[in-house]
Amino acid sequence: xxxxxxxxxxxxxxxxxxxxxxxxxxxxxxxxxxxxxxxxxxxxxxxxxxxxxxxxxxxxxxxxxxxxxxxxxxxxxxxxxxxxxxxxxxxxxxxxxxxxxxxxxxxxxxxxxxxxxxxxxxxxxxxxxxxxxxxxxxxxxxxxxxxxxxxxxxxxxxxxxxxxxxxxxxxxxxxxxxxxxxxxxxxxxxxxxxxxxxxxxxxxxxxxxxxxxxxxxxxxxxxxxxxxxxxxxxxxxxxxxxxxxxxxxxxxxxxxxxxxxxxxxxxxxxxxxxxxxxxxxxxxxxxxxxxxxxxxxxxxxxxxxxxxxxxxxxxxxxxxxxxxxxxxxxxxxxxxxxxxxxxxxxxxxxxxxxxxxxxxxxxxxxxxxxxxxxxxxxxxxxxxxxxxxxxxxxxxxxxxxxxxxxxxxxxxxxxxxxxxxx
Amino acid sequence: xxxxxxxxxxxxxxxxxxxxxxxxxxxxxxxxxxxxxxxxxxxxxxxxxxxxxxxxxxxxxxxxxxxxxxxxxxxxxxxxxxxxxxxxxxxxxxxxxxxxxxxxxxxxxxxxxxxxxxxxxxxxxxxxxxxxxxxxxxxxxxxxxxxxxxxxxxxxxxxxxxxxxxxxxxxxxxxxxxxxxxxxxxxxxxxxxxxxxxxxxxxxxxxxxxxxxxxxxxxxxxxxxxxxxxxxxxxxxxxxxxxxxxxxxxxxxxxxxxxxxxxxxxxxxxxxxxxxxxxxxxxxxxxxxxxxxxxxxxxxxxxxxxxxxxxxxxxxxxxxxxxxxxxxxxxxxxxxxxxxxxxxxxxxxxxxxxxxxxxxxxxxxxxx
Numbered sequence: 157x158x159x160x161x162x163x164x165x166x167x168x169x170x171x172x173x174x175x176x177x178x179x180x181x182x183x184x185x186x187x188x189x190x191x192x193x194x195x196x197x198x199x200x201x202x203x204x205x206x207x208x209x210x211x212x213x214x215x216x217x218x219x220x221x222x223x224x225x226x227x228x229x230x231x232x233x234x235x236x237x238x239x240x241x242x243x244x245x246x247x248x249x250x251x252x253x254x255x256x257x258x259x260x261x262x263x264x265x266x267x268x269x270x271x272x273x274x275x276x277x278x279x280x281x282x283x284x285x286x287x288x289x290x291x292x293x294x295x296x297x298x299x300x301x302x303x304x305x306x307x308x309x310x311x312x313x314x315x316x317x318x319x320x321x322x323x324x325x326x327x328x329x330x331x332x333x334x335x336x337x338x339x340x341x342x343x344x345x346x347x348x349x350x351x352x353x354x355x356x357x358x359x360x361x362x363x364x365x366x367x368x369x370x371x372x373x374x375x376x377x378x379x380x381x382x383x384x385x386x387x388x389x390x391x392x393x394x395x396x397x398x399x400x401x402x403x404x405x406x407x408x409x410x411x412x413x414x415x416x417x418x419x420x421x422x423x424x425x426x427x428x429x430x431x432x433x434x435x436x437x438x439x440x441x442x443x444x445x446x447x448x449x450x451x452x453x454x455x456x457x458x459x460x461x462x463x464x465x466x467x468x469x470x471x472x473x474x475x476x477x478x479x480x481x482x483x484x485x486x487x488x489x490x491x492x493x494x495x496x497x498x499x500x501x502x503x504x505x506x507x508x509x510x511x512x513x514x515x516x517x518x519x520x521x522x523x524x525x526x527x528x529x530x531x532x533x534x535x536x537x538x539x540x541x542x543x544x545x546x547x548x549x550x551x552x553x554x555x556x557x558x559x560x561x562x563x564x565x566x567x568x569x570x571x572x573x574x575x576x577x578x
Numbered sequence: 579x580x581x582x583x584x585x586x587x588x589x590x591x592x593x594x595x596x597x598x599x600x601x602x603x604x605x606x607x608x609x610x611x612x613x614x615x616x617x618x619x620x621x622x623x624x625x626x627x628x629x630x631x632x633x634x635x636x637x638x639x640x641x642x643x644x645x646x647x648x649x650x651x652x653x654x655x656x657x658x659x660x661x662x663x664x665x666x667x668x669x670x671x672x673x674x675x676x677x678x679x680x681x682x683x684x685x686x687x688x689x690x691x692x693x694x695x696x697x698x699x700x701x702x703x704x705x706x707x708x709x710x711x712x713x714x715x716x717x718x719x720x721x722x723x724x725x726x727x728x729x730x731x732x733x734x735x736x737x738x739x740x741x742x743x744x745x746x747x748x749x750x751x752x753x754x755x756x757x758x759x760x761x762x763x764x765x766x767x768x769x770x771x772x773x774x775x776x777x778x779x780x781x782x783x784x785x786x787x788x789x790x791x792x793x794x795x796x797x798x799x800x801x802x803x804x805x806x807x808x809x810x811x812x813x814x815x816x817x818x819x820x821x822x823x824x825x826x827x828x829x830x831x832x833x834x835x836x837x838x839x840x841x842x843x844x845x846x847x848x849x850x851x852x853x854x855x856x857x858x859x860x861x862x863x864x865x866x867x868x869x870x871x872x873x874x875x876x877x878x879x880x881x882x883x884x885x886x887x888x889x890x891x892x893x894x895x896x897x898x899x900x901x902x903x904x905x906x907x908x909x910x911x912x913x914x915x916x917x918x919x920x921x922x923x924x925x926x927x928x929x930x931x932x933x934x935x936x937x938x939x940x941x942x943x944x945x946x
Binding site: 227228229230231232233280387391475476478479482483486487488489491492503507508509510511 | 786787799801802803804805806831832834835838839842843844845847848849863864867868869870
């Protein structure tokens, strides 16, 4: 109590006196009438300030709006874009046979480069085909060609009150190596899965990305199209969070299993994630022991040989996700003589710890179980009951190496029957 | 420790003294006038003493990390921190929002002796930034850029800047902006604060594209660039492309990612014969190809933070965009490349003099 100031009474009196005065100042005039004058003056002053503020706003519109118009809006590889109201974006698959006939040379312009080489190019300012033009044209080839070129311009712009999908399934399809029948099955499978969980779908022809490739060789560069389509999907669905790539040589087998419950839930991921293992076979860089699950922005499976498996992976639309995809597409990275794209991804993760700290490396069973036709015919083989091979109930059956077996179409057909039966 | 006691306290002390002097005043009238206060003072002696002791201890302890006075041997101290003296006034002292990183001892090491003039240049440059930081309440950290063995391989020479930035971001986790400055720079207008000169008018002075000024002939547009994002890296371009002698980086997730991505041996292996300017070229390449970089990089006019003396970019002598203009009060002069056939010491002396003259006030002479 020693610390208590003793002048308390006095100061209290003073505050009492001052509280009677407006603004704590002694009144200028004594009478109540001039008090009203005082109030009137204040009102006039306030009104003037308000008026002045509004008035000045009229003549100097906010800086921001002027600034934004100075720069181009975010766009994809095409400057002109087409709004799509459906959350299922996929091309006209029935055009596949005709597209195959026309071929790359009929779809894109071949340009002579400065160094004498010839390259197919994409016209960024290509104008979409209008409905009127569509009606007037009877040329089937032109229609197919235009629809092929316009497909990449689609971006999801929903009507109001439509649920925005949080997860998007992304797939590349190829009209050169698959028949129409197979393509329809693959796309239908994705549509079924997306619809049953209200996911978005983003399917594009592999050939659409041909002019963007450095070496313009589809079979060699196929893997590098994956980051390109994933980035395009993020642009088409800007408000969605998870983007799941599923290879065309794969089928979603368990349509009832939602990705949220299966993979994206931190509790589930906690079980599936591989901590403290080499990022790729033989690497000294290991995945983080104390990986924070809530930080997950990238999910990549690693197969039994320690190779990062890009037949299915998840990237979120975040700074990290976008950096990962754009960095992989940088010509200095994609143009390097990697053994395979898996090595490129492995390199990116090993050398850039911030990206690694956001990447969950998981068992393939979660996203891309390897389908082995030999073993499955023998019924439930004990050999396939591991974290790598496909067993009934797994989300995705991935037909890896089916190209070598030359059995992709058969595998897809056989397994598609199974999905339908369920 | 006496020097480190802030003057607020001294003010208090003066106040106290004044009151006490009044208290002992023999003047009768004054005595009458002061009587109530005097009696109060007497009654609350212990209270005043306690407050005094608490305030004294508070300022003493809170300011215990004082600045070493011997600046000439500053090179022995790898990192030095000038505390924000403005903020010690307030009990809720805030950490500085802007940190100036000064790269000292560039290329120094055991390869050769540092000569007298280099020492002197270093001293002038450090003192210039120190005074500026102190004046505006910024932090200054001086980083030694001696050629270290771990950077000696040609693949890694430029990594040092990245490492220093990362390190400084860890040191000042609450700072908002970092301003990198090479040693051969001089702040010519110490009156201007960075807020006033740069950050409050970013919209007016920053160009987010290369379409208006494109010395590298970069592609002007890329897919997926989002120009609505906040700027995180403010750099300048000189006649030869990006210039990282003076630039700003925001303390953000994006910046940390850039620092992480900046150096990649796969890219460097392909380009090390072409990339003469190491980290600058690497950044140019990232900017050329990746939209996430472009979304957050802004270009300031070279003269805003990085004006050149006539010797640099000399083949563009006629172009006023590059060179320091005394009449227009350019903010910083950067004697970039003065050690390649130019006279660093001469230039530094010239600009230091110029600064002294232009910032002279009529009363300055009274204090010198």
